[in-house]
Amino acid sequence: MNYCGGKIGGGGSDQRGNGGGGPCGACKFLRRKCIKGCIFAPYFDSDQGTVHFAAVHKVFGASNASKLLMRIPAHKRLDAVVTLCYEALARARDPVYGCVAHIFALQQQGVLQFNYLSFTNQVLMRNFGNNG
Numbered sequence: 001m002n003y004c005g006g007k008i009g010g011g012g013s014d015q016r017g018n019g020g021g022g023p024c025g026a027c028k029f030l031r032r033k034c035i036k037g038c039i040f041a042p043y044f045d046s047d048q049g050t051v052h053f054a055a056v057h058k059v060f061g062a063s064n065a066s067k068l069l070m071r072i073p074a075h076k077r078l079d080a081v082v083t084l085c086y087e088a089l090a091r092a093r094d095p096v097y098g099c100v101a102h103i104f105a106l107q108q109q110g111v112l113q114f115n116y117l118s119f120t121n122q123v124l125m126r127n128f129g130n131n132g
């Protein structure tokens with residue numbers, strides 16, 4: 001899934017990824033000049049990236065997001081940006097639970113599937129267990 005605009009999947013480069021055009025999505029949102037080596041440029045394009053960065057900025061703050069990315073090795077930043085966007089967009093949709101709502105739902109599904117598996121095993125044992 002693509003949570004951060006066109007840059008996701010393009011590989012993490014430390015150069016400006018916008019082909020020398022306008023500012024990246026983050027700088028466009030922040031109305032600032034996008035400098036060479038902008039930490040956000042490889043991950044937020046000037047189109048969809050602006051929308052996703054707006055969510056990241058609202059939940060985490062641009063400065064915190066920037067500091068967080070600086071602390072992470074460059075080859076892992078793409079994954080970090082994807083999860084930041086996912087968490088921020090989930091928080092925008094559900095201010096109370098954020099992405100935890102999704103985790104709870106998946107946990108519930110896991111419990112249901114485990115119970116169904118146990119039931120299926122019991123039925124199999126009852127019907128075929130003594131014929132071996």
Ligand SMILES: [Zn+2]
Nearest residue numbers: 024027034038
């Ligand atoms: Zn930028």
